[in-house]
Amino acid sequence: MASYPNTPIPDKGAKVSVLTYLITAIYVLLLMMIFGLLLRLEHAQYFSMGEAWFYKIMTLHGVGMVGMAGIAGAAIMWHFLREYVDLSEGIFAINWALFLAGVILILGSVFFGNFAGAWTFLYPLPSHPMGTWFGGASPLFLGGLLLISIGFFLLYLDTARAIIARYGNLARALGWPQLFGPDDGKAPPPTVVASTMVTIVNLAALLMGTSILTMMLVNLFAPSFAIDPLLAKGMIYMFGHTFINSTIYMAVIAVYEILPRYTQRPWKSNKVFLASWTAATVMVMSVFPHHLLMDYAYPKWVLVLGQVLSYTSTLPIIVVTGFGAMMIVYRSGIRWDMCTRFLFVSLFGWSAGVIPAFIDGTISINYVMHNTLWVPGHFHIYLMLGMVSMLFGFMYYLGKPHQDAQDSCLDVAAFWGFTVGTIGFALSFLYGGKESVPRRWAVHIMPEWLPADRIASAFTVLIIACVLVFIVRFIIRMGPSGRDYTRASIAVAA
């Protein structure tokens, strides 16, 4: 049974490139949260920007949050993975540059071209603006996404290269010799296993993404090059759903690396762990049809498989990773600080968020809940309380001034404000789904829908106020973040 070497002393500080990624991520996160607040204020009728602006902001909020999660997850994965394999700093920098270039194109397409085709850019909507966005806006948006996708594709090619150079092949890096043979105690550490899974699924997803983006760009300039809308939708969801899903699997590396340092207990790459990550590799790549359950034209077996995989993909999350977090903390004497609070609550968020997700993956339930507010309800739980909490936990870990540093009351209060606010905010969405409120509607036409919108708006204000505390704290502590020293408070004996 392989054990993760859980107390490397001193803990490595972040490279400038990782800090650059984090600063980029939190800036985008804050901006997109403000955009999200504007959307909910519009629903609540506390604010009026009009439907044209609503859909433009909605497009930016969606694509911006996916990009933010991708950049933040990549920063966490790269920071820890470079301890085991030889990653290229040049490729890491190129990905950031392409991300920035893509963001500029997307902002231009929305603010100057009025593009409002949603982050899902479903074919053939980009070529059917009905006069609401300029002709050049769609190529700018799709081109921006293509640049970002190429950057990430290069990044995962590099992680694949580095992992193969160290472990021989991807199967070994997933621990297959130990999973399917005797456990010789030489399985790769959790960080390598997780990074390998993410590398595999994202190379496939990004290949799909760059293909459909290129096809749609060609279609914009040569409309006779028509695309099957059903094929296009499947490719877009394989790309987008897999990519956003993978960001949690990247960010959870922070949990695998940091909680063992605090609890002085190993997070082991045993057979169950390896089996769950191999299963996740297959399931994350193939579960996307649960977003296509209302496309009856798909082969029925694909849709049934979508439901079955939706159900099975909850098992590794709850039974292995969520349960593992409870186990490592139980009677550990852990000293709770902002870092460990966030990392622990992140696995609660991930485990709880998959529940409304897999329920909505039931075909007969999806029939009356698909594209209602239930959908943003479930993913805001596991992305905000899950993935974003992992990001904040990592930021507090990097910036912790010394091993025994105490958190200020303001930070602790902000943590609870963020946690309660996110739960309340997400439940408001889920409640809207229960009430059949359609998703992606600029105007909420029924007066009965407004109370939940207004409650959600209040929770969003609370969340943003708390996030400002985390961001300011991280910026103040940028200096220590780059240095090598022991950060984790050692667990106390009874």
Place this chain on the structure above:
Amino acid sequence: MQQMVWYVSLVLMALVMFGFGFAAINSGNRVEDYSSIIKRAYRLRTMLFWVLVLALGAETINTLRTLPYYAPRDQSAGAAQLIEAKGYQWRWELSLDHVAKNQPVELRVTSADVNHGLGIYDPDMHLVAQTQAMPGYTNVINYTFNKEGTYKFLCLEYCGLAHHAMITEFKVGTP
């Protein structure tokens, strides 16, 4: 259905919260012998795994028995009334805007331009059925309207500026 889904989700999420809360509350009083904790926890985890496998397996079999993709086997109510529905940016075009209560309806849904989603809302504005409206494809909803009154068809797939205004009314009356 939606009510049941809401309560089941809340209960299951509360159970997850209880598990994490239990671990957090009992995180003090360090036990140095982690292997003893692992041994007990692995037993519990195995139980949890099989409980989930059985529950999810049973639910899978239960819910896959009746899929909305197929017409109901019971044809005793007579032949279905055929209605063609086509989505345009930003309106619905229906071949018929009324139907008799309790008469089966076969709603053939497609689109003339971009992707739309046809959601059927009952007179209380609860979603009772839906499918995607995609250019080049026809999806069929088999549904029996069992409430008299005015139903609404709403667009449930984002289709541009007036997506939210893509609503049409549909009357269900006495036979």
